[in-house]
Amino acid sequence: SSELTQESAVSVALGQTVSITCQGDSLRSFYASWFLHKPGQAPITVIYGKNKRPSGIPDRFSGSNSGNTASLTIMGAQAEDEADYYCTCRDSSGRRLLLFGGGTKVTVL
Amino acid sequence: QLQLQESGPGLVKPSETLSLICSVSGGSISSSGYYWDWLRQTPGKGLDWLGSLHSSGSTDFHPSVKSRITISADTSKNLFSLKLRSVTAADTAMYFCARHTSVGATTERGGAEYFDHWGQGTLVTVSS
Numbered sequence: 001s002s003e004l005t006q007e008s009a010v011s012v013a014l015g016q017t018v019s020i021t022c023q024g025d026s027l028r029s030f031y032a033s034w035f036l037h038k039p040g041q042a043p044i045t046v047i048y049g050k051n052k053r054p055s056g057i058p059d060r061f062s063g064s065n066s067g068n069t070a071s072l073t074i075m076g077a078q079a080e081d082e083a084d085y086y087c088t089c090r091d092s093s094g095r096r097l098l099l100f101g102g103g104t105k106v107t108v109l
Numbered sequence: 110q111l112q113l114q115e116s117g118p119g120l121v122k123p124s125e126t127l128s129l130i131c132s133v134s135g136g137s138i139s140s141s142g143y144y145w146d147w148l149r150q151t152p153g154k155g156l157d158w159l160g161s162l163h164s165s166g167s168t169d170f171h172p173s174v175k176s177r178i179t180i181s182a183d184t185s186k187n188l189f190s191l192k193l194r195s196v197t198a199a200d201t202a203m204y205f206c207a208r209h210t211s212v213g214a215t216t217e218r219g220g221a222e223y224f225d226h227w228g229q230g231t232l233v234t235v236s237s
Contacts (some may be wrong), residue, residue, distance in 0.1 A: 031213055031221035037156065042205070042227035049213025049221040065218065085199070086156055088222055096169040098222055103155035 004032075006089055006101035012077045012107050019073040020104045022087030029092035032070035034063060036083040039105075042084070048070055074106070082108045111136040113206050113228040121200075121235050127193040127228035131206030138187050140164060146207050146224075147180060147191045161209075162189055166197060196235045203230045 004024040012018035021068035022032055045054050047063035060075045070089075074081055087101040115130035131145070138145065144161040151157070160170035162180045170178050174193065184188040193200060206228045214220035 028218075030219040031215075033221045033223055035224060037150075042229050043156070043207075043224065045127045045224050049217060050222040052213055052216075052221075054223075054225065078214075084155070088158070088224075090219065090222055091217075095172075097171055098159055098161070098169075100156055 004089065004099045004101035006085075006087060006104045008102070008107040009107065011107040011109055012074070015076050017073065017075045018106065019071050019079055020085055020106065022070045022072075022101050023068055024084045024089070024099060024101075025068055026089050026099055027065065027068050027070050028094040030089040031065060032063070032087045032089045034070075034085060034087050035069065036059075036085050037083075038083045046085075055056060077106075077108050079108050111208070112225055113208065115206050115228045115231040116206060117125060117231060117233070119232055119234060121196055123175045123197055123235055123237050124195055126236070127191070127196050127200060127233055129191045129204055129231065129233070130204075131190070132186075133208075134187070137175055137184075138164075138182055138189060139184050142211060144211075144222075145180070145182065145189045146209055148205045148206045150205070151199070151202040153196050156205075159191070161194075165170050195196075198235050201233065201235045205230045209210045 031049045035045040037043040044107045046061045051063045064071045084103045110136045114132045146161045147159040177194045179192040205213040208226045211223040
């Protein structure tokens, strides 16, 4: 399969931990990147590769990889973490294209 | 600090060509090893990658638009552009330009596609 599948929506209580997943065959061959997107703003990468965070991203964001699944975990979720989260990776089927998940809406209660 | 800014008509008629420019400042579009991308978000849906222009000059496109899309660069003006032909209402979306690079390969997996800079996006409506 050349698709990446994410949960459509998850909710988390303020200060609690939430994990979202991204599944796809290409994740067996390539690391994922994760970025958040808030309405009216430019997307921001929060995790890429083997659990790397860009400068300025809080350490409450972490990533992991196992088999065909990449996971993004937010430990101690804050109100400002409420956003749509997307995963992406390169297609491993030989086609030169990028795959994107459908996005997970994270709501902080 | 690298900055990207999309510009172009906000309204395009059906069957015509959608043309957008991404102006790059604070860095050169000719820097090696980077991909310059166009993505879009249709109303109520997620982000879709449309295609990339690599610093080597090669291009990659999503199969859904491959027959209609051109991405090119003007290095003298430090910008890259998107042309999407024969548009329909389904092409109505917020269009984003971005830069990414492949990083972090290990013995376990190939590198991740790290999007490090994005434009703010520009809304394009296809309507007569």
